[in-house]
Amino acid sequence: MEVTRRSLACLALTLFTVSVVQPLTGLAQSNTGENKEKKLEKATFGGGCFWCTEAVFQRVKGVQKVVSGYTGGKIKNPTYEQVCTGTTGHAEVIQVEFDPKVVSFAKLLEIHWKTHDPTTLNKQGYDEGTQYRSAIFYQNEEQKKVAQEYKDKLNKEVFDGKIVTEITPLDVFYAAEDYHQNYYNLNANKGYCKAVIVPKLKKFEEVFSDAKK
Numbered sequence: 001m002e003v004t005r006r007s008l009a010c011l012a013l014t015l016f017t018v019s020v021v022q023p024l025t026g027l028a029q030s031n032t033g034e035n036k037e038k039k040l041e042k043a044t045f046g047g048g049c050f051w052c053t054e055a056v057f058q059r060v061k062g063v064q065k066v067v068s069g070y071t072g073g074k075i076k077n078p079t080y081e082q083v084c085t086g087t088t089g090h091a092e093v094i095q096v097e098f099d100p101k102v103v104s105f106a107k108l109l110e111i112h113w114k115t116h117d118p119t120t121l122n123k124q125g126y127d128e129g130t131q132y133r134s135a136i137f138y139q140n141e142e143q144k145k146v147a148q149e150y151k152d153k154l155n156k157e158v159f160d161g162k163i164v165t166e167i168t169p170l171d172v173f174y175a176a177e178d179y180h181q182n183y184y185n186l187n188a189n190k191g192y193c194k195a196v197i198v199p200k201l202k203k204f205e206e207v208f209s210d211a212k213k
Helices: 002-036 050-057 080-084 103-112 142-158 193-209
Strands: 041-047 065-069 091-098 134-138 166-169
Touching: 041 050, 041 103, 050 065, 050 091, 050 103, 050 134, 050 193, 065 142, 091 103, 103 193, 134 142, 142 166
Parallel strands: 134 166
Antiparallel strands: 041 091, 041 134, 065 091
């Protein structure tokens, strides 16, 4: 009799596990899958040395990843040394992966324009050359439209027509060498970082306190 009762108890527990626990487990897996499918978008900006722009955008809420690299040139797989000659046509840029539900492309544009000087041609601070040009490389027609409208508005209301930022379609993005990636976070005590990047980050934090992580 005792064996029968135990058998019935085991059967009841098994049925409970199959009918209740397994559906809950399936639900948890489904939710996890939905989180993994979060749709990210990309934006590509040039604003002088990519060490600086990378450091700024790494601190923007909603930005998931920032990669320093090169685009806009005429040779394949350019090296840093080649780009620095100013003869390849490439710009130093960052490619930003962001969650549009957290931060809009328009907000990223605002941050881009306010954390570098868009009125100096092929120059940012002491960095000079076409590789340091102010640029937006759009990924689609919507980005092009938003960027051009924003530029026109700034030219009219703020910069009196002096913005030199180029707005062109993204062709091929080449990731820069590994030692350029995450540069400020790994080299914060170096002279360039202290003299150039730190002031830029302070400005970002003051102006965009609502957008920083």
